[in-house]
Amino acid sequence: xxxxxxxxxxxxxxxxxxxxxxxxxxxxxxxxxxxxxxxxxxxxxxxxxxxxxxxxxxxxxxxxxxxxxxxxxxxxxxxxxxxxxxxxxxxxxxxxxxxxxxxxxxxxxxxxxxxxxxxxxxx
Amino acid sequence: xxxxxxxxxxxxxxxxxxxxxxxxxxxxxxxxxxxxxxxxxxxxxxxxxxxxxxxxxxxxxxxxxxxxxxxxxxxxxxxxxxxxxxxxxxxxxxxxxxxxxxxxxxxxxxxxxxxxxxxxxxxxxxxxxxxxxxxxxxxxxxxxxxxxxxxxxxxxxxxxxxxxxxxxxxxxxxxxxxxxxxxxxxxxxxxxxxxxxxxxxxxxxxxxxxxxxxxxxxxxxxxxxxxxxxxxxxxxxxxxxxxxxxxxxxxxxxxxxxxxxxxxxxxxxxxxxxxxxxxxxxxxxxxxxxxxxxxxxxxxxxxxxxxxxxxxxxxxxxxxx
Numbered sequence: 001x002x003x004x005x006x007x008x009x010x011x012x013x014x015x016x017x018x019x020x021x022x023x024x025x026x027x028x029x030x031x032x033x034x035x036x037x038x039x040x041x042x043x044x045x046x047x048x049x050x051x052x053x054x055x056x057x058x059x060x061x062x063x064x065x066x067x068x069x070x071x072x073x074x075x076x077x078x079x080x081x082x083x084x085x086x087x088x089x090x091x092x093x094x095x096x097x098x099x100x101x102x103x104x105x106x107x108x109x110x111x112x113x114x115x116x117x118x119x120x121x122x123x
Numbered sequence: 124x125x126x127x128x129x130x131x132x133x134x135x136x137x138x139x140x141x142x143x144x145x146x147x148x149x150x151x152x153x154x155x156x157x158x159x160x161x162x163x164x165x166x167x168x169x170x171x172x173x174x175x176x177x178x179x180x181x182x183x184x185x186x187x188x189x190x191x192x193x194x195x196x197x198x199x200x201x202x203x204x205x206x207x208x209x210x211x212x213x214x215x216x217x218x219x220x221x222x223x224x225x226x227x228x229x230x231x232x233x234x235x236x237x238x239x240x241x242x243x244x245x246x247x248x249x250x251x252x253x254x255x256x257x258x259x260x261x262x263x264x265x266x267x268x269x270x271x272x273x274x275x276x277x278x279x280x281x282x283x284x285x286x287x288x289x290x291x292x293x294x295x296x297x298x299x300x301x302x303x304x305x306x307x308x309x310x311x312x313x314x315x316x317x318x319x320x321x322x323x324x325x326x327x328x329x330x331x332x333x334x335x336x337x338x339x340x341x342x343x344x345x346x347x348x349x350x351x352x353x354x355x356x357x358x359x360x361x362x363x364x365x366x367x368x369x370x371x372x373x374x375x376x377x378x379x380x381x382x383x384x385x386x387x388x389x390x391x392x393x394x395x396x397x398x399x400x401x402x403x404x405x406x407x408x409x410x411x412x413x414x415x416x417x418x419x420x421x422x423x424x425x426x427x428x429x430x431x432x433x434x435x436x437x438x439x440x441x442x443x444x
Contacts, residue, residue: 011127012226013215013234015134020211023142024204024352027184031348034184044192046255047343057256065267068420072270075428079277082435083233086284089442097439104432111428120424122417 206245261340296375
């Protein structure tokens with residue numbers, strides 16, 4: 001019956017996640033019980049090689065990081081398109097190959113464009 | 124007894140045994156690096172320092188937990204847990220011998236790649252929440268590096284999936300019973316090797332925690348057992364990447380089937396190969412100097428992605444002919 005699918009294959013995955021969370025939380029709780037706690041103002045300042053911190057730590061950073069993030073979305077979606085194609089490759093035959101070559105070719109045009117625009121340079 | 128309880132017992136045993144392995148990977152690293160530098164490595168705690176990882180773990184529990192005054196507390200607390208979740212969670216699909224893995228799901232490769240992306244959240248959140256310049260820069264660098272090499276790694280595994288016709292890790296190992304994918308997919312193996320080093324932030328791509336410029340990167344403000352969780356996550360991630368390499372290229376649990384070797388159980392071959400791969404990680408770390416950041420990004424985008432794409436096209440052609 002549609003709509004009642006229970007992904008039972010993933011029950012062990014869920015249990016693994018719960019166990020991992022329990023290991024993490026458990027380690028922190030045991031830590032709370034065992035460790036000393038003597039904070040004072042100087043100890044709690046962010047580390048800056050022994051000097052008092054200067055300025056705001058979350059300052060404006062290079063736009064390059066945003067470009068990398070955008071390129072990642074484009075190329076990673078492409079990689080995800082390749083996965084089902086790769087798994088079914090034997091069944092698709094020559095048709096699947098030609099179709100995917102077209103797809104990769106279109107993507108390569110964008111890749112060359114991005115390269116020529118200098119998005120991969122970190123100067 | 125209900126089914127989920129059996130699964131829980133199985134998961135509990137497997138995860139704990141693997142975490143013990145992870146703890147001893149740290150010891151293995153210190154010994155290997157030590158001997159490569161004509162030192163002995165840890166020697167004091169136990170015979171040849173064998174109890175060193177346990178002593179280190181106990182020490183971390185007793186260390187004071189310092190949280191910087193302006194830190195974003197909830198995010199600061201949750202970041203190491205996310206990292207640990209991603210690293211241990213990916214252990215769930217690793218097949219260790221014929222017919223054994225915690226969860227035998229049909230999209231194993233996709234699952235591991237997805238979780239390794241989740242792992243980069245812990246790094247960038249830790250860097251953001253610490254309210255420290257070093258942490259912030261380390262977190263930024265790490266996320267940019269991980270997502271760049273994620274593409275190369277994903278593309279390099281497409282060739283393996285084409286050869287095996289499946290994304291299930293057990294099926295991929297079974298498809299290699301005739302021949303390992305190492306030789307037919309040698310280019311993909313090379314790309315995967317480099318991407319695995321970059322994904323786990325290991326030398327020579329360990330820029331997010333380059334100690335000479337960023338102190339400890341995103342982990343600078345973490346202390347005590349919170350730092351320990353990051354450390355565990357990093358080494359568990361290394362174990363997963365090595366296991367993935369062994370499964371996809373080196374035949375997983377299969378070993379030579381002649382003479383006495385045919386009697387050796389698959390788990391022994393599997394662990395031997397995984398440890399050989401982990402040894403390679405340490406070897407590289409002891410040998411190569413660190414890359415510069417612009418070189419690192421250039422290498423990922425300009426060399427590895429085209430190489431991986433060319434490998435896909437080439438594999439497709441070979442399979443057609």
